[in-house]
Amino acid sequence: MSLELNEIAQGRYLEVHVSGKLDRETYQQLVPLAEEQINQYGKIRVLFAMHDFHGWDAGALWEDIKFDTKHFRDFERIAIVGERKWERGMAVFCKPFTTASVRYFDASELEQARKWPMEE
Structure with missing residues:
Protein backbone atom coordinates (compact mmCIF):
# COMPACT_ATOMS: atom_id res chain seq x y z
CA MET A 1 0.00 0.00 0.00
CA SER A 2 1.25 3.39 -0.93
CA LEU A 3 -0.18 6.54 0.65
CA GLU A 4 0.71 10.17 0.00
CA LEU A 5 -0.97 13.02 1.89
CA ASN A 6 -0.72 16.71 1.02
CA GLU A 7 -2.30 19.54 3.01
CA ILE A 8 -2.95 22.63 0.89
CA ALA A 9 -4.73 26.01 1.17
CA GLN A 10 -4.32 26.63 4.88
CA GLY A 11 -5.46 23.14 5.73
CA ARG A 12 -8.92 23.28 4.13
CA TYR A 13 -7.82 20.99 1.31
CA LEU A 14 -6.44 17.49 1.68
CA GLU A 15 -5.02 15.64 -1.30
CA VAL A 16 -4.76 11.87 -0.84
CA HIS A 17 -3.03 9.57 -3.33
CA VAL A 18 -3.38 5.83 -2.86
CA SER A 19 -2.24 2.75 -4.70
CA GLY A 20 -2.46 -0.93 -3.93
CA LYS A 21 -4.96 -2.04 -1.29
CA LEU A 22 -6.01 0.16 1.65
CA ASP A 23 -5.49 -1.43 5.05
CA ARG A 24 -6.23 -0.46 8.65
CA GLU A 25 -2.70 0.91 9.13
CA THR A 26 -3.28 3.37 6.28
CA TYR A 27 -6.34 4.71 8.09
CA GLN A 28 -4.24 5.13 11.23
CA GLN A 29 -2.17 7.63 9.22
CA LEU A 30 -5.01 9.29 7.33
CA VAL A 31 -7.70 9.70 10.00
CA PRO A 32 -5.70 11.81 12.51
CA LEU A 33 -4.64 14.27 9.80
CA ALA A 34 -8.17 14.63 8.43
CA GLU A 35 -9.64 15.02 11.93
CA GLU A 36 -7.02 17.63 12.83
CA TYR A 41 -10.89 24.57 9.87
CA GLY A 42 -14.41 23.12 10.01
CA LYS A 43 -15.53 21.61 6.72
CA ILE A 44 -12.70 20.51 4.45
CA ARG A 45 -12.35 19.61 0.79
CA VAL A 46 -10.65 16.45 -0.44
CA LEU A 47 -9.10 15.07 -3.59
CA PHE A 48 -8.85 11.26 -3.40
CA ALA A 49 -6.69 9.99 -6.27
CA MET A 50 -6.31 6.28 -7.00
CA HIS A 51 -3.53 4.77 -9.10
CA ASP A 52 -3.31 1.00 -9.54
CA PHE A 53 -5.84 0.80 -6.70
CA HIS A 54 -7.18 -2.54 -5.49
CA GLY A 55 -9.77 -1.49 -2.90
CA TRP A 56 -9.94 -2.06 0.85
CA ASP A 57 -9.27 -4.98 3.12
CA ALA A 58 -11.91 -5.76 5.80
CA GLY A 59 -10.12 -3.74 8.50
CA ALA A 60 -9.85 -0.68 6.27
CA LEU A 61 -13.48 -0.94 5.20
CA TRP A 62 -14.57 -0.94 8.85
CA GLU A 63 -12.36 2.08 9.61
CA ASP A 64 -13.82 3.87 6.58
CA ILE A 65 -17.41 3.21 7.70
CA LYS A 66 -16.66 4.51 11.21
CA PHE A 67 -14.94 7.63 9.83
CA ASP A 68 -17.74 8.36 7.34
CA THR A 69 -20.40 8.02 10.04
CA LYS A 70 -18.57 10.32 12.43
CA HIS A 71 -17.80 12.95 9.79
CA PHE A 72 -20.97 12.82 7.70
CA ARG A 73 -21.24 16.66 7.56
CA ASP A 74 -17.55 17.62 7.70
CA PHE A 75 -16.73 17.69 3.99
CA GLU A 76 -17.74 20.30 1.41
CA ARG A 77 -16.39 18.72 -1.77
CA ILE A 78 -14.79 15.41 -2.61
CA ALA A 79 -13.06 14.91 -5.95
CA ILE A 80 -12.45 11.24 -6.74
CA VAL A 81 -9.81 10.52 -9.38
CA GLY A 82 -9.48 7.04 -10.83
CA GLU A 83 -8.47 4.85 -13.72
CA ARG A 84 -11.13 2.14 -13.81
CA LYS A 85 -14.85 1.92 -14.39
CA TRP A 86 -15.55 0.60 -10.87
CA GLU A 87 -13.71 3.60 -9.39
CA ARG A 88 -16.18 5.88 -11.18
CA GLY A 89 -18.92 4.05 -9.29
CA MET A 90 -17.31 5.05 -5.99
CA ALA A 91 -18.49 8.63 -6.54
CA VAL A 92 -22.08 7.40 -6.68
CA PHE A 93 -21.61 4.89 -3.87
CA CYS A 94 -20.21 7.39 -1.36
CA LYS A 95 -22.88 10.10 -1.83
CA PRO A 96 -25.26 8.68 0.80
CA PHE A 97 -22.42 8.74 3.36
CA THR A 98 -21.72 12.48 3.16
CA THR A 99 -23.38 15.85 2.65
CA ALA A 100 -20.46 16.88 0.41
CA GLU A 109 -8.20 15.06 -15.62
CA LEU A 110 -6.06 15.30 -12.46
CA GLU A 111 -5.35 19.02 -12.83
CA GLN A 112 -9.04 19.81 -13.29
CA ALA A 113 -9.80 17.60 -10.29
CA ARG A 114 -7.36 19.62 -8.18
CA LYS A 115 -9.07 22.88 -9.11
CA TRP A 116 -12.68 21.80 -8.58
CA PRO A 117 -12.57 21.39 -4.77
CA MET A 118 -11.05 24.85 -4.40
CA GLU A 119 -13.67 26.69 -6.45
CA GLU A 120 -16.04 28.86 -4.47
Whole structure:
Protein backbone atom coordinates (compact mmCIF):
# COMPACT_ATOMS: atom_id res chain seq x y z
CA MET A 1 0.00 0.00 0.00
CA SER A 2 1.25 3.39 -0.93
CA LEU A 3 -0.18 6.54 0.65
CA GLU A 4 0.71 10.17 0.00
CA LEU A 5 -0.97 13.02 1.89
CA ASN A 6 -0.72 16.71 1.02
CA GLU A 7 -2.30 19.54 3.01
CA ILE A 8 -2.95 22.63 0.89
CA ALA A 9 -4.73 26.01 1.17
CA GLN A 10 -4.32 26.63 4.88
CA GLY A 11 -5.46 23.14 5.73
CA ARG A 12 -8.92 23.28 4.13
CA TYR A 13 -7.82 20.99 1.31
CA LEU A 14 -6.44 17.49 1.68
CA GLU A 15 -5.02 15.64 -1.30
CA VAL A 16 -4.76 11.87 -0.84
CA HIS A 17 -3.03 9.57 -3.33
CA VAL A 18 -3.38 5.83 -2.86
CA SER A 19 -2.24 2.75 -4.70
CA GLY A 20 -2.46 -0.93 -3.93
CA LYS A 21 -4.96 -2.04 -1.29
CA LEU A 22 -6.01 0.16 1.65
CA ASP A 23 -5.49 -1.43 5.05
CA ARG A 24 -6.23 -0.46 8.65
CA GLU A 25 -2.70 0.91 9.13
CA THR A 26 -3.28 3.37 6.28
CA TYR A 27 -6.34 4.71 8.09
CA GLN A 28 -4.24 5.13 11.23
CA GLN A 29 -2.17 7.63 9.22
CA LEU A 30 -5.01 9.29 7.33
CA VAL A 31 -7.70 9.70 10.00
CA PRO A 32 -5.70 11.81 12.51
CA LEU A 33 -4.64 14.27 9.80
CA ALA A 34 -8.17 14.63 8.43
CA GLU A 35 -9.64 15.02 11.93
CA GLU A 36 -7.02 17.63 12.83
CA GLN A 37 -7.98 19.64 9.74
CA ILE A 38 -11.70 19.29 10.49
CA ASN A 39 -11.17 20.42 14.10
CA GLN A 40 -9.08 23.39 13.02
CA TYR A 41 -10.89 24.57 9.87
CA GLY A 42 -14.41 23.12 10.01
CA LYS A 43 -15.53 21.61 6.72
CA ILE A 44 -12.70 20.51 4.45
CA ARG A 45 -12.35 19.61 0.79
CA VAL A 46 -10.65 16.45 -0.44
CA LEU A 47 -9.10 15.07 -3.59
CA PHE A 48 -8.85 11.26 -3.40
CA ALA A 49 -6.69 9.99 -6.27
CA MET A 50 -6.31 6.28 -7.00
CA HIS A 51 -3.53 4.77 -9.10
CA ASP A 52 -3.31 1.00 -9.54
CA PHE A 53 -5.84 0.80 -6.70
CA HIS A 54 -7.18 -2.54 -5.49
CA GLY A 55 -9.77 -1.49 -2.90
CA TRP A 56 -9.94 -2.06 0.85
CA ASP A 57 -9.27 -4.98 3.12
CA ALA A 58 -11.91 -5.76 5.80
CA GLY A 59 -10.12 -3.74 8.50
CA ALA A 60 -9.85 -0.68 6.27
CA LEU A 61 -13.48 -0.94 5.20
CA TRP A 62 -14.57 -0.94 8.85
CA GLU A 63 -12.36 2.08 9.61
CA ASP A 64 -13.82 3.87 6.58
CA ILE A 65 -17.41 3.21 7.70
CA LYS A 66 -16.66 4.51 11.21
CA PHE A 67 -14.94 7.63 9.83
CA ASP A 68 -17.74 8.36 7.34
CA THR A 69 -20.40 8.02 10.04
CA LYS A 70 -18.57 10.32 12.43
CA HIS A 71 -17.80 12.95 9.79
CA PHE A 72 -20.97 12.82 7.70
CA ARG A 73 -21.24 16.66 7.56
CA ASP A 74 -17.55 17.62 7.70
CA PHE A 75 -16.73 17.69 3.99
CA GLU A 76 -17.74 20.30 1.41
CA ARG A 77 -16.39 18.72 -1.77
CA ILE A 78 -14.79 15.41 -2.61
CA ALA A 79 -13.06 14.91 -5.95
CA ILE A 80 -12.45 11.24 -6.74
CA VAL A 81 -9.81 10.52 -9.38
CA GLY A 82 -9.48 7.04 -10.83
CA GLU A 83 -8.47 4.85 -13.72
CA ARG A 84 -11.13 2.14 -13.81
CA LYS A 85 -14.85 1.92 -14.39
CA TRP A 86 -15.55 0.60 -10.87
CA GLU A 87 -13.71 3.60 -9.39
CA ARG A 88 -16.18 5.88 -11.18
CA GLY A 89 -18.92 4.05 -9.29
CA MET A 90 -17.31 5.05 -5.99
CA ALA A 91 -18.49 8.63 -6.54
CA VAL A 92 -22.08 7.40 -6.68
CA PHE A 93 -21.61 4.89 -3.87
CA CYS A 94 -20.21 7.39 -1.36
CA LYS A 95 -22.88 10.10 -1.83
CA PRO A 96 -25.26 8.68 0.80
CA PHE A 97 -22.42 8.74 3.36
CA THR A 98 -21.72 12.48 3.16
CA THR A 99 -23.38 15.85 2.65
CA ALA A 100 -20.46 16.88 0.41
CA SER A 101 -20.64 17.45 -3.31
CA VAL A 102 -18.89 14.44 -4.86
CA ARG A 103 -17.51 14.34 -8.38
CA TYR A 104 -15.51 11.76 -10.33
CA PHE A 105 -12.59 12.64 -12.61
CA ASP A 106 -10.62 10.35 -14.87
CA ALA A 107 -6.88 10.15 -14.12
CA SER A 108 -6.21 12.20 -17.25
CA GLU A 109 -8.20 15.06 -15.62
CA LEU A 110 -6.06 15.30 -12.46
CA GLU A 111 -5.35 19.02 -12.83
CA GLN A 112 -9.04 19.81 -13.29
CA ALA A 113 -9.80 17.60 -10.29
CA ARG A 114 -7.36 19.62 -8.18
CA LYS A 115 -9.07 22.88 -9.11
CA TRP A 116 -12.68 21.80 -8.58
CA PRO A 117 -12.57 21.39 -4.77
CA MET A 118 -11.05 24.85 -4.40
CA GLU A 119 -13.67 26.69 -6.45
CA GLU A 120 -16.04 28.86 -4.47
